[in-house]
Amino acid sequence: MKATLKLQNIGGFKGTRQFEFDRDTVNEVVAGNASGKTSIMRALGAVLSGTLTHDEIIHEGINQGVSRESLKNIYEKDAAVSLAYDGLKQEWYMKSDGSFGATKGDQRFLLTGMLTQEARSIRQLIEGNPDFSWVTRLLSYAQWYAFAKAFVDSKLTSAEQEIEKISKRQDTLVEQDRRLQAKKEEKSKLDHERDQLAQKLDQKKRELVEKIKSLEHQIDLRRQRVAEYQANISASEQRIMNLNGRLESNERNVEQLKRQLESIDLDTIRKEVRKTVPLIDNKIGSLRSEVATLNGKKSTLTDAKSVLRQRGEVEGSCPVCEASTVTISFLDEKIAEYDKSIRDKEREIQALAAERTRELQKEAAAIRKIDDLNKMVRNLQVERRDLELRKSTEAKALEETRKALARVEHEQADLASEKARLEEKTEQWEAEVHEALQHIERSIEAVADEIANQMKKIRESSLVDIRDRRLSFSQAQKIWSEAQTKLRAWREYFDQRQHDHEMRAIADFNNNVKKVMAELGFSEFDQIAIDKDDKQLKVFRPGFVRQSVESLSTSEKYSLAIVLQIALKETYVPDIPFFIVDEVMVSYDGTKTGKILDYLDRMAQEKSLYVIVTRLAEKEGKITVKAR
Amino acid sequence: MAKEKEKEKQLLEQIIREHPEKGKLQQELQKLVDQMLDNIIDKEGTQSEGNA
Numbered sequence: 001m002k003a004t005l006k007l008q009n010i011g012g013f014k015g016t017r018q019f020e021f022d023r024d025t026v027n028e029v030v031a032g033n034a035s036g037k038t039s040i041m042r043a044l045g046a047v048l049s050g051t052l053t054h055d056e057i058i059h060e061g062i063n064q065g066v067s068r069e070s071l072k073n074i075y076e077k078d079a080a081v082s083l084a085y086d087g088l089k090q091e092w093y094m095k096s097d098g099s100f101g102a103t104k105g106d107q108r109f110l111l112t113g114m115l116t117q118e119a120r121s122i123r124q125l126i127e128g129n130p131d132f133s134w135v136t137r138l139l140s141y142a143q144w145y146a147f148a149k150a151f152v153d154s155k156l157t158s159a160e161q162e163i164e165k166i167s168k169r170q171d172t173l174v175e176q177d178r179r180l181q182a183k184k185e186e187k188s189k190l191d192h193e194r195d196q197l198a199q200k201l202d203q204k205k206r207e208l209v210e211k212i213k214s215l216e217h218q219i220d221l222r223r224q225r226v227a228e229y230q231a232n233i234s235a236s237e238q239r240i241m242n243l244n245g246r247l248e249s250n251e252r253n254v255e256q257l258k259r260q261l262e263s264i265d266l267d268t269i270r271k272e273v274r275k276t277v278p279l280i281d282n283k284i285g286s287l288r289s290e291v292a293t294l295n296g297k298k299s300t301l302t303d304a305k306s307v308l309r310q311r312g313e314v315e316g317s318c319p320v321c322e323a324s325t326v327t328i329s330f331l332d333e334k335i336a337e338y339d340k341s342i343r344d345k346e347r348e349i350q351a352l353a354a355e356r357t358r359e360l361q362k363e364a365a366a367i368r369k370i371d372d373l374n375k376m377v378r379n380l381q382v383e384r385r386d387l388e389l390r391k392s393t394e395a396k397a398l399e400e401t402r403k404a405l406a407r408v409e410h411e412q413a414d415l416a417s418e419k420a421r422l423e424e425k426t427e428q429w430e431a432e433v434h435e436a437l438q439h440i441e442r443s444i445e446a447v448a449d450e451i452a453n454q455m456k457k458i459r460e461s462s463l464v465d466i467r468d469r470r471l472s473f474s475q476a477q478k479i480w481s482e483a484q485t486k487l488r489a490w491r492e493y494f495d496q497r498q499h500d501h502e503m504r505a506i507a508d509f510n511n512n513v514k515k516v517m518a519e520l521g522f523s524e525f526d527q528i529a530i531d532k533d534d535k536q537l538k539v540f541r542p543g544f545v546r547q548s549v550e551s552l553s554t555s556e557k558y559s560l561a562i563v564l565q566i567a568l569k570e571t572y573v574p575d576i577p578f579f580i581v582d583e584v585m586v587s588y589d590g591t592k593t594g595k596i597l598d599y600l601d602r603m604a605q606e607k608s609l610y611v612i613v614t615r616l617a618e619k620e621g622k623i624t625v626k627a628r
Numbered sequence: 629m630a631k632e633k634e635k636e637k638q639l640l641e642q643i644i645r646e647h648p649e650k651g652k653l654q655q656e657l658q659k660l661v662d663q664m665l666d667n668i669i670d671k672e673g674t675q676s677e678g679n680a
Contacts, residue, residue, distance in 0.1 A: 482668045
């Protein structure tokens with residue numbers, strides 16, 4: 001049975017190289033220095049390990065030179081390794097575009113199946129580091145429990161963080177709620193402030209409107225009074241004009257009367273009367289004499305008549321005239337004639353008496369007229385004084401009215417000014433209050449927005465998403481708490497199982513170490529084992545005397561390394577039929593090397609392995625692979 | 629309860645046994661955790677509805 005290894009651009013090889021290895025035996029890769037032996041070993045390690053996923057093993061890969069970049073030929077862009085055995089084919093490749101791939105391998109092979117100078121066990125032993133906890137951590141099945149435990153731990157931490165987060169969010173929620181309440185109070189205050197301001201504005205506006213109305217009413221009253229005063233003034237002026245007219249008329253009348261008075265010449269009238277009256281008196285006297293004469297004549301005739309009658313005569317001599325015969329009828333006629341003359345004379349006397357009276361009355365009339373005129377003048381003067389008094393009173397009243405008018409007009413102007421000032425003030429005040437109201441409204445809007453945002457935040461903050469489900473804080477806390485309980489139980493289980501596996505793995509390893517030591521006949525040590533408790537490698541000399549790893553000789557360290565590495569391979573990757581030994585044999589003396597190779601040969605046969613060992617050729621030449 | 633616990637241990641063991649590989653194991657464990665959370669959420673939901 002052969003295993004075929006194909007290399008393409010690996011290490012110092014350019015192009016394709018192929019090597020074959022026999023099963024159940026030790027294959028020696030023989031070549032001179034720097035001929036590519038190590039590249040073959042590393043390529044085998046890489047293809048058998050497959051893709052490295054564990055950080056610590058990736059680091060180990062770098063240490064052992066099986067990382068991608070260290071395997072590829074530095075002058076080529078791509079590289080590939082394939083290993084065919086037992087009908088299986090394992091591949092490893094790195095393409096020019098940087099892509100990398102490998103068929104499934106076992107990355108633990110790097111730590112167990114390769115005994116090289118760079119192997120971890122050798123490095124640690126050379127360094128004197130006894131910490132072999134990585135054996136259980138990286139190789140045993142316990143690692144999967146440890147991984148699961150770490151995973152659960154991470155979930156526990158997450159759950160703890162979620163609970164803390166919820167708790168913090170609860171605190172934040174309380175704080176947010178407090179802020180919301182504060183904002184609500186602020187809004188309420190602002191609402192109240194706005195309402196009060198609006199109410200105040202309304203009240204103040206009503207008051208101002210009332211004041212303005214009152215002022216308008218007062219202005220109207222003043223206007224009415226002004227009109228009244230103006231009417232009064234007009235009437236007063238008219239009256240004064242009338243009084244002036246009447247005064248002028250009075251003055252004219254007085255002048256006229258004075259002229260009339262001046263026109264009456266009482267002395268002349270008196271002289272005329274004194275002259276005319278005696279003349280009239282004389283005429284009256286003459287007439288009266290004539291009447292007396294006539295009466296005498298009449299009486300004579302009447303007497304003659306009476307005599308005649310007494311005599312019964314009808315005719316006789318005239319007693320009064322020279323006529324010889326007169327009759328009664330004649331006498332009657334005569335008497336009638338005398339009567340008529342007497343009456344005429346008396347009428348004349350009466351007329352003259354009347355004339356005399358009139359003449360006499362002319363003076364009296366003139367005096368009376370003068371008196372009358374004087375009286376009229378006096379009356380007019382009285383009237384004038386009265387008019388002047390009335391005018392003066394009227395003028396005073398007019399002046400008072402004008403003053404009152406001026407006062408009222410001033411008051412009206414003051415009131416109008418007050419009204420204008422009040423209206424302006426009202427307008428200004430209204431604008432200010434309106435501005436203040438708008439400011440408050442804006443503040444209210446801002447606070448309302450903040451409240452809405454806060455409420456939205458609270459709504460959002462008060463819910464927690466778990467597995468795409470929105471849950472309340474209490475639900476989430478309960479769920480995470482229950483999850484923690486569950487996870488702790490899992491952790492406990494994984495921890496227990498990890499421990500069990502570790503103990504078993506260490507026991508198996510220690511047994512295998514013991515077996516290999518016996519097989520190799522290493523008698524310089526009584527026991528080499530990993531301590532179950534601290535996972536430190538403990539070395540005991542015969543008599544169970546413990547010796548520190550650090551204090552071992554280099555040769556002992558290499559001896560120990562091969563025992564440990566074989567035990568590791570036996571314990572942890574028994575199913576991989578390859579074991580690689582590179583550059584280590586040089587550290588042993590010939591006897592030991594022989595013993596080791598014999599053991600490896602036996603092991604290859606017993607376990608049906610491909611054991612591949614490098615050996616430095618005595619002569620330079622091509623690489624050869626041959627079964628030992 | 630004890631049966632349930634035993635069943636759960638078997639499940640955990642099965643996951644480890646069947647997925648000895650980091651990525652896969654992580655995926656399976658995550659599935660298990662998700663399922664566990666779903667179960668608790670469902671139970672809590674049912675209880676809450678019951679309480680309501």
